[in-house]
Amino acid sequence: MRSVLIVTLISLGLAASLALADDRHAISERQMSRVLRQAFPSTPPDWRSRLTPDATMATCAQWGNQPPKEIADAIKRREAAAIRLPDDGNFMGDWRRGEKLAQSGYGLRFTDAEAQRPNGGNCYACHELSPDEVSFGTLGVSLKAYGRTHKFDPQHARVVYEKIYNSQAAVTCSTMPRFGANGILSIDQIKDLVALLMDPESPINKPAAAGQKGKADSKEDAGGDAAKRP
Amino acid sequence: MKRYRRLAMRSALLAGLGFAAVAGDLRAAEPDVIDRGLEAFRSMLKADPWSNPAMLDADRGQALWKERRGPRNVSLERCDLGKGPGVVEGAFAELPRYFRDAGRVMDLETRILWCMETLQGIEPAGLTDKPHPAANEPVKDPGAIATWIASRSQGRTFNAPVSHPREKATLRLGKTMFHRRMGPFDFSCASCHASPGKRIRRQGLAHLVNPDEARQVVGEWPAYRVSTAHVMTLQHRLYDCFWQMRLPELKLGSEASVALTAYLVKQAEGGTIAAPGLKR
Numbered sequence: 001m002r003s004v005l006i007v008t009l010i011s012l013g014l015a016a017s018l019a020l021a022d023d024r025h026a027i028s029e030r031q032m033s034r035v036l037r038q039a040f041p042s043t044p045p046d047w048r049s050r051l052t053p054d055a056t057m058a059t060c061a062q063w064g065n066q067p068p069k070e071i072a073d074a075i076k077r078r079e080a081a082a083i084r085l086p087d088d089g090n091f092m093g094d095w096r097r098g099e100k101l102a103q104s105g106y107g108l109r110f111t112d113a114e115a116q117r118p119n120g121g122n123c124y125a126c127h128e129l130s131p132d133e134v135s136f137g138t139l140g141v142s143l144k145a146y147g148r149t150h151k152f153d154p155q156h157a158r159v160v161y162e163k164i165y166n167s168q169a170a171v172t173c174s175t176m177p178r179f180g181a182n183g184i185l186s187i188d189q190i191k192d193l194v195a196l197l198m199d200p201e202s203p204i205n206k207p208a209a210a211g212q213k214g215k216a217d218s219k220e221d222a223g224g225d226a227a228k229r230p
Numbered sequence: 231m232k233r234y235r236r237l238a239m240r241s242a243l244l245a246g247l248g249f250a251a252v253a254g255d256l257r258a259a260e261p262d263v264i265d266r267g268l269e270a271f272r273s274m275l276k277a278d279p280w281s282n283p284a285m286l287d288a289d290r291g292q293a294l295w296k297e298r299r300g301p302r303n304v305s306l307e308r309c310d311l312g313k314g315p316g317v318v319e320g321a322f323a324e325l326p327r328y329f330r331d332a333g334r335v336m337d338l339e340t341r342i343l344w345c346m347e348t349l350q351g352i353e354p355a356g357l358t359d360k361p362h363p364a365a366n367e368p369v370k371d372p373g374a375i376a377t378w379i380a381s382r383s384q385g386r387t388f389n390a391p392v393s394h395p396r397e398k399a400t401l402r403l404g405k406t407m408f409h410r411r412m413g414p415f416d417f418s419c420a421s422c423h424a425s426p427g428k429r430i431r432r433q434g435l436a437h438l439v440n441p442d443e444a445r446q447v448v449g450e451w452p453a454y455r456v457s458t459a460h461v462m463t464l465q466h467r468l469y470d471c472f473w474q475m476r477l478p479e480l481k482l483g484s485e486a487s488v489a490l491t492a493y494l495v496k497q498a499e500g501g502t503i504a505a506p507g508l509k510r
Binding site for chain 2 (some may be wrong): 025031035041044045050051060061124125126136137212
């Protein structure tokens, strides 16, 4: 706890001196929050915290998402401490539910005010997963055949669980949302997503269905950079 | 007459594209169909700018500009867009800018609201309450006016002034906002618009921190958006991006929206204005 505090203070100090050196006219947090309150007059009380980055995001923005090692390590420790593990020690749920969650971008938007369904993870927005789903984004790495690539290692299921729960614990300032730590997905939902990635029966670890044969035959590229392809 | 025949033709073509988008709920392969259709349509646009449905809204905007309206029953023809009262030609190319009468920096849409309020006496709340059209609804009046005014800068290059201290401050604010990560998904604008050639699902993401790409896309706004079948203004585009960021509804004409616009226009400095454009 104390070390986190110290590192936070150091990073704040560094950030402040950096801002001073770089730009004497840096925008203060006070000015920014005034501007944002005016920009979003309909903000409900329980959404106000959304307008302020937490310490990790503030530091990431300050360093252009590339903080020096000591600061990155401090962030990783803090974010790792925020991870809650399943009570039963089991990291795998049901890949069928996981696939639905990976498809769904529902939740937490201002049009979702009266939640009709559970929040989705919208993994396909950024990742290639099942070879049958050709509508996938490229902000994240390809996760095709992910479980197979990791030899269905039960130890790795925990790594995936922690990654989804809090991506910042593994890769500082990653673009990937902190699904568990930020309260987007529940522990059970995250387990279902782990199963989508790590269960041998999951479609992402299978060749494509008939219709998509051509794609399935292409070289496996889990962990590769999908963005490099057209 | 000939113009309207062309309009009928293009409506049929775009209806086909829009159908592909709506029927497929923007999933799976449909966006490819839209991309191909858009390509074909863009080349038609080059040959004949009137084939863009947004030109109907520009026409409507021009009529609204000239019409006596509001409690004061006057037109907007005395509205000063920065180059003197009533000057429309080329005004958009020099926005956003600082307006001494308003004491703040304004982009085109914000300035139109201001003129509607101060000249015509129209309550801004009525215009900013539901500021943007739903799918298949025509763009609202200020958006139609903006479409017309922007079209009157076609072929010019972006050249917004950055000399007044407030203009400089606005630009700094916009740049900082662009990189500020907030909300439950930890997104900033840069999360989606700071690397080349990325996609969300199948939607291509503009690499807006790269001036070359910013110059290509920013000058196309306001644009006719095929997937929702209406003109979308830049402030509406930002409103939608904030929606994806899980942030609240962006107020039309807010300092934040002006600052982001100023940043985007600065990125696109020297780029050619091709508004109204056409987007997926």
